[in-house]
Amino acid sequence: xxxxxxxxxxxxxxxxxxxxxxALIAIDRVFLHERTGSVALESIVESGRSPHAPENVFCTVxxxxxxxxxxxxxxxxxxxxxxxxxxxxxxxxxxxxxxxxVLDADQGIVHVISPELGIAQPGLTLVCPDSHTCSQxxxxxxxxxxxxxxxxxxxxxxxxxxxxxxxxxxxxxxxLNVGVTAKDVALHIIALYGAAGAKRCAxxxxxxxxxxxxxEERLTLCNMAVEFxxxxxxxxxxxxxxxxxxxxxxxxxxxxxxxxxxAWQGLQSDERAKFDYDYEIDADDIKPVVTWGTSPEHAVSxxxxxxxxxxxxxxxxxxxxxxxxxxxxPIGGAFIGSCTNGRLSDLRSAASILKGRRVAEGITAIxxxxxxxxxxxxxxxxxxxxxxxAGFEWGAPGCAFCFYAGGETxxxxxxxxxxxxxxxxxxxxxEVRTHLASPTVVAASAVAGYICDPKNLEPLA
Amino acid sequence: MTPFxxxxxxxxxxxxxxxxxxxxxxxxxxxxxxxxxxxxxxxAGQRYSEGRTPNPDxxxxxxxxxxxxxxxSGKNFGCGSSREHAVWALKDYGFxxxxxxxxxxxxxxxxxxxxxxxxxxxxxxxLNLGARVAVDLPNQTANKIxxxxxxxxKTMLIxxxxxxxxxxxxxxxxxxxxxxxxxxxxxxx
Ligand code: SF4
Numbered sequence: 001x002x003x004x005x006x007x008x009x010x011x012x013x014x015x016x017x018x019x020x021x022x023a024l025i026a027i028d029r030v031f032l033h034e035r036t037g038s039v040a041l042e043s044i045v046e047s048g049r050s051p052h053a054p055e056n057v058f059c060t061v062x063x064x065x066x067x068x069x070x071x072x073x074x075x076x077x078x079x080x081x082x083x084x085x086x087x088x089x090x091x092x093x094x095x096x097x098x099x100x101x102v103l104d105a106d107q108g109i110v111h112v113i114s115p116e117l118g119i120a121q122p123g124l125t126l127v128c129p130d131s132h133t134c135s136q137x138x139x140x141x142x143x144x145x146x147x148x149x150x151x152x153x154x155x156x157x158x159x160x161x162x163x164x165x166x167x168x169x170x171x172x173x174x175x176l177n178v179g180v181t182a183k184d185v186a187l188h189i190i191a192l193y194g195a196a197g198a199k200r201c202a203x204x205x206x207x208x209x210x211x212x213x214x215x216e217e218r219l220t221l222c223n224m225a226v227e228f229x230x231x232x233x234x235x236x237x238x239x240x241x242x243x244x245x246x247x248x249x250x251x252x253x254x255x256x257x258x259x260x261x262x263a264w265q266g267l268q269s270d271e272r273a274k275f276d277y278d279y280e281i282d283a284d285d286i287k288p289v290v291t292w293g294t295s296p297e298h299a300v301s302x303x304x305x306x307x308x309x310x311x312x313x314x315x316x317x318x319x320x321x322x323x324x325x326x327x328x329x330p331i332g333g334a335f336i337g338s339c340t341n342g343r344l345s346d347l348r349s350a351a352s353i354l355k356g357r358r359v360a361e362g363i364t365a366i367x368x369x370x371x372x373x374x375x376x377x378x379x380x381x382x383x384x385x386x387x388x389x390a391g392f393e394w395g396a397p398g399c400a401f402c403f404y405a406g407g408e409t410x411x412x413x414x415x416x417x418x419x420x421x422x423x424x425x426x427x428x429x430x431e432v433r434t435h436l437a438s439p440t441v442v443a444a445s446a447v448a449g450y451i452c453d454p455k456n457l458e459p460l461a
Numbered sequence: 462m463t464p465f466x467x468x469x470x471x472x473x474x475x476x477x478x479x480x481x482x483x484x485x486x487x488x489x490x491x492x493x494x495x496x497x498x499x500x501x502x503x504x505a506g507q508r509y510s511e512g513r514t515p516n517p518d519x520x521x522x523x524x525x526x527x528x529x530x531x532x533x534s535g536k537n538f539g540c541g542s543s544r545e546h547a548v549w550a551l552k553d554y555g556f557x558x559x560x561x562x563x564x565x566x567x568x569x570x571x572x573x574x575x576x577x578x579x580x581x582x583x584x585x586x587x588l589n590l591g592a593r594v595a596v597d598l599p600n601q602t603a604n605k606i607x608x609x610x611x612x613x614x615k616t617m618l619i620x621x622x623x624x625x626x627x628x629x630x631x632x633x634x635x636x637x638x639x640x641x642x643x644x645x646x647x648x649x650x
Contacts, residue, residue, distance in 0.1 A: 015631070015634055015635055015638040016631055016634050018613060018617075019612065020611060020612030020613030020614070020615070021611050021612055021615055022611070022613040024631060024634075024635070025627065026635070026638055026639065026642065028649055035491070036543060036544055036545065038494045039494055039495070039496060039545070042494060043496075051623070053636075078488075080492055080493075083493060084494055084496060087494045088533065088613075099522035103578055121649075122650065123646075123649075129543055129545070130542075130543055131541065131542055131543040131567055132557055145543045145567050146567060146570070147543055147544075147548075147567055147570060147571035147574060148496075148545040149545060149571065149574040149575065150570060150574065150626075152625065153624055153625050153628065156629075157625060157628045157629060157632075157635060158635055158639065159628060159631075161613065161624065161628065163611055163613065163614075166564075186463055186535065188595060195479055195537060195540065196478075196479075196536050196540075197539040198564055200566045201601050225539075226541075227540075229537060229540060229563075229565065229566070230566075231566055252648040252649075253625075256648040257648070259646075259647060259648040260648035263646065263648065281620075295478075295479045297479075313477065337497075343611075372562065401486055403483075403542075404487075404488055404489065405488050405489065406488060406489030422481075422483070422541060424481045424483045424484065424541060424544075425483070425484060425506065426483060426484075426487055426506050
């Protein structure tokens with residue numbers, strides 16, 4: 001019997017087949033954050049239960065924490081938000097799990113620090129009460145987002161009850177064109193098959209274009225699997241992944257590293273493995289993409305127009321009409337950051353466009369590195385200077401403007417170009433109009449003052 | 462958790478596709494570290510006009526839908542953020558079942574964990590349900606229209622089980638699994 005990579009991970013973690021089509025799946029690592037994880041932790045404390053393996057449970061503070069320079073350890077970006085932070089800290093201590101606190105050198109957005117610290121590894125199961133946990137599939141981990149009740153279940157029992165999802169493979173043949181990023185690939189796929197297109201499948205990304213991607217690019221691609229209605233995404237780990245993980249804080253060390261890297265080599269789908277859906281895409285067809293509406297499927301290439309038959313509700317929210325050309329729309333805000341595009345390579349690519357340029361008049365431009373480590377490395381390279389000289393604000397790590405928590409945001413109806421993953425109504429603030437794009441398109445648009453393909457920026461004198 | 466067997470109630474249609482959990486409960490309405498008291502924040506973005514007065518255009522504010530306990534929707538209901546607050550808010554408001562063409566995966570599971578019945582049905586059947594819907598979970602029908610549901614989810618809902626307790630019945634199997642795994646995959650520990 002041939003097996004997919006997903007089958008192999010599923011079977012190696014299956015504790016027991018339960019009645020009714022579910023299996024009890026062993027969970028190797030649990031990650032939490034203050035917004036949805038605190039409820040799970042408090043509930044464990046209240047019920048008098050305790051974690052099955054507290055050393056394998058990690059919690060960060062990223063969602064509600066202030067993203068202002070010089071923030072204090074309880075400073076939130078929404079009124080009353082400090083309650084989430086202090087409650088999380090207290091419950092983390094009471095349950096004896098690993099807390100990565102606001103002022104720690106390792107703090108950052110959960111999906112950015114999970115690989116960065118070597119907590120996510122090939123072949124592990126990892127869950128978190130956060131939908132973008134699927135990002136970690138980029139390392140060959142079986143990682144998926146759950147609710148708070150399931151997080152409590154995973155922490156206490158070391159397992160989850162899961163229905164085996166159907167499986168899909170998307171093979172991206174060829175090489176991506178210059179200027180096309182992993183973000184564009186993710187948006188292209190969602191636009192092509194629809195926001196419900198993955199049909200709750202575990203999606204394996206394969207093919208030359210994926211093999212060519214760096215680990216950070218793969219993280220971006222897998223991040224948006226949830227916008228595609230996938231159970232999760234996964235990519236077979238290769239030598240790039242081993243190189244990436246080597247020496248990380250929680251990566252296996254010494255003899256264990258040897259065992260691990262050998263075990264990881266066998267993690268791929270068998271040659272003739274069967275998928276419920278097997279799609280193929282040509283990398284050459286993918287251009288830089290930008291969204292026009294309020295679902296990630298409302299996306300077209302940056303030289304495109306708002307399509308015929310566009311959803312009326314989305315158009316009225318976005319203040320657009322059918323036929324409008326996207327690459328000319330004036331913007332009022334630009335945001336670079338989030339678990340999709342808040343890593344060092346994202347900041348580097350944006351900075352390469354911003355260097356020697358300035359943000360257009362009247363634009364609020366913000367960059368918030370995804371983690372303390374990203375911020376440190378970026379500052380060591382002088383990227384912070386590039387961003388600041390270009391007129392960007394430079395923030396303290398966290399989710400920041402990726403979602404509106406109830407505090408500071410852009411003014412209503414502001415058109416914002418953003419490197420994040422959701423353009424839902426109100427996602428970045430009441431009536432804020434979000435256009436999703438890659439960090440380079442965000443940077444170029446901030447400079448131009450309207451949505452702009454980097455290749456159309458005026459060359460530097 | 463309250464067991465779910467049968468339930469009959471007023472059905473309110475919110476038939477758009479892709480109603481995400483940010484719409485079901487906006488982030489700013491998740492004010493405390495708590496699973497209760499979230500009904501006021503349900504659909505807050507559309508339910509209220511300026512000054513937090515009811516928006517008359519929004520279905521939940523219309524008298525004919527007073528006391529609605531069944532929600533009808535389109536494709537991909539509950540997509541987006543994993544926040545379980547979306548289900549807690551629906552439940553707190555009084556919803557017992559959501560009938561949609563398809564669901565966000567995490568939202569679907571969150572419903573089952575909280576005793577709210579998610580029913581998947583074709584669009585044409587949803588449109589034919591009418592103003593009152595009688596759901597019979599043991600027989601898997603809504604107004605006599607048959608629906609599918611996973612056996613495991615069905616049992617959980619009907620018996621209103623505490624899942625952690627149910628899983629801990631297998632504690633010995635779980636312990637044995639991890640003991641074996643520590644030997645075959647020592648690098649993980
Ligand atoms: S950056 Fe945005 S999408 Fe990512 S975890 Fe934070 S809020 Fe969620």
